[in-house]
Amino acid sequence: MAKTKSKTKAENQTQMVKIYIMGSMYEVPSSLTIMKAIEYAGFKLTRGSGCRAGFCGACATVYRKEGDFRIYTALACQTQVEEGMYLTQMPFVPANKAKYDIDTLDPIASTILRYYPEVARCLSCNACSRVCPQEIQVMDYVQHCLHGEIDKAAAVSFDCVQCGLCAIRCPAEIPQYHVATLVRRLHGKYNMKPPETLEKRVREIEDGVFEEGFKELMSLPEDKLRHKYYHERDFVDQKKA
Amino acid sequence: MKNSYFPGCNLKTEAKGFEQSAIAVSKELDAELVEMPEWNCCGTVQTMTTDNLMRRIAPVRVLSRASKHVKELEGSPNQVTTLCSMCNSTLKIVNAEVKENPNDLEKINFQLENDDLVYEGDMEVKHFLEILRDNVGYENIAKKVTNPLEGMKIASYYGCMLLHPEKAKIDDEEMPTVMESIALSLGAEVVDWPYFKQCCGSYHIVDRDDIVNSQVVKIIRNAKKTGANALIVACPLCAYNLDNQQVELEKLGVEKDPIPIFYFTQLMAIAMGLPQKVNHFEDHHINPKTLLKELGLLGKKK
Numbered sequence: 001m002a003k004t005k006s007k008t009k010a011e012n013q014t015q016m017v018k019i020y021i022m023g024s025m026y027e028v029p030s031s032l033t034i035m036k037a038i039e040y041a042g043f044k045l046t047r048g049s050g051c052r053a054g055f056c057g058a059c060a061t062v063y064r065k066e067g068d069f070r071i072y073t074a075l076a077c078q079t080q081v082e083e084g085m086y087l088t089q090m091p092f093v094p095a096n097k098a099k100y101d102i103d104t105l106d107p108i109a110s111t112i113l114r115y116y117p118e119v120a121r122c123l124s125c126n127a128c129s130r131v132c133p134q135e136i137q138v139m140d141y142v143q144h145c146l147h148g149e150i151d152k153a154a155a156v157s158f159d160c161v162q163c164g165l166c167a168i169r170c171p172a173e174i175p176q177y178h179v180a181t182l183v184r185r186l187h188g189k190y191n192m193k194p195p196e197t198l199e200k201r202v203r204e205i206e207d208g209v210f211e212e213g214f215k216e217l218m219s220l221p222e223d224k225l226r227h228k229y230y231h232e233r234d235f236v237d238q239k240k241a
Numbered sequence: 242m243k244n245s246y247f248p249g250c251n252l253k254t255e256a257k258g259f260e261q262s263a264i265a266v267s268k269e270l271d272a273e274l275v276e277m278p279e280w281n282c283c284g285t286v287q288t289m290t291t292d293n294l295m296r297r298i299a300p301v302r303v304l305s306r307a308s309k310h311v312k313e314l315e316g317s318p319n320q321v322t323t324l325c326s327m328c329n330s331t332l333k334i335v336n337a338e339v340k341e342n343p344n345d346l347e348k349i350n351f352q353l354e355n356d357d358l359v360y361e362g363d364m365e366v367k368h369f370l371e372i373l374r375d376n377v378g379y380e381n382i383a384k385k386v387t388n389p390l391e392g393m394k395i396a397s398y399y400g401c402m403l404l405h406p407e408k409a410k411i412d413d414e415e416m417p418t419v420m421e422s423i424a425l426s427l428g429a430e431v432v433d434w435p436y437f438k439q440c441c442g443s444y445h446i447v448d449r450d451d452i453v454n455s456q457v458v459k460i461i462r463n464a465k466k467t468g469a470n471a472l473i474v475a476c477p478l479c480a481y482n483l484d485n486q487q488v489e490l491e492k493l494g495v496e497k498d499p500i501p502i503f504y505f506t507q508l509m510a511i512a513m514g515l516p517q518k519v520n521h522f523e524d525h526h527i528n529p530k531t532l533l534k535e536l537g538l539l540g541k542k543k
Binding site: 148 | 248250253254279280281282284295296298299302352355356
């Protein structure tokens, strides 16, 4: 793959920045996200790319900047390139995920320590919180786990997209994001009231309220289905809303 | 007066009765314990290696966050109050040593500055027992007593951490008086006994409970010999070992007639007629209510 290509007219008018992808220099438009810049440079992403909207956590990126000793992290689809970035992708994070039967547990600290005893090794260095692209106070929820404050740990960790960057920076080798999954399951199962609307809807489904409607849909030919889907459906106009 | 209060992990899990009784009592005595926000584990035994500064980030972070908390509490002195004697020891030792070694503090602060947090070395660490002795005063405790603990003969158990080492001790290591003085001001009798700081066996409970048992049996037999009918403690681990292992010793046929283990704050709450629920007696392995009922001390309100 050529590292420099002749510039198009559009490129000449666009402000370009120099970035380094796994050690090789590329010039890319400064308006691109890291993910688009990697593709612009000619790479095809087969891992480390998912929803491209900041929700799936697949595109964890680790980088440094020229002349700056610090390690930075980001989601590649959510972060614009900057001059002098040294980039690499983290397509996968090795981290043990405990197996448990959520119906047989207690929502207390010792449950978490049984499945993730390494939680007790937390040094309170806060490296995890500093790398979190979701700006979650990761260390604080790890500490809430130690205190048995399941509700707080669930609330603080709620925005986690499971990119795994916390786990690779942790000197205590805790897989924080898997711990957070256990915590939120415990909270949902044991601390929260079942939502009334959900129970009502499940009853409706079980009572067959929607069966007629589904039967009708299933019997329609494709063109009629398409028409229903694209023209008859109630749309919320995002621009007006 | 309000005190910035650092709970420690055990106060939220195994020792809820210690925390809740202490907070209730502190409000009665105008020395309210106000929990600091977003605290982390004190670091416990791992902080004891002086050459591994990574291990000391945790206690220094506690001190710096407490310093911030103190500024939010009106009229609070520059100090953080603990209940667990292990947390107290850890925080006191590290606080003293980073003050003595500014280079160490600077290195630890490199880790904290990323979080817009550095420790200025401006805090003191106090155990709640020290607050009761030095700020509240025994006579003011006695004034709040509505249900004197008549018939209680208390052996005050200090364990290792309250009296050692020099940097962390809260009282004289050979002749401590603070727990006895509190018990006396509650209307109880106290016993003079030599095992007040015999180690309970500590973390050996995890994999060598035989070691803990051999310690507990010595401590309990000595307490009984001096006529004590209850022990008071200030450490969740001592409490667990003394409480749970007496039950185990009874099962093993080694020692009968277990005596109840109280946190000193639980007895204060009873003597002050505060609501029962703060004591969480349901978490104890030896039911403390049996003795309290016998002595007619249960269920009296202020």
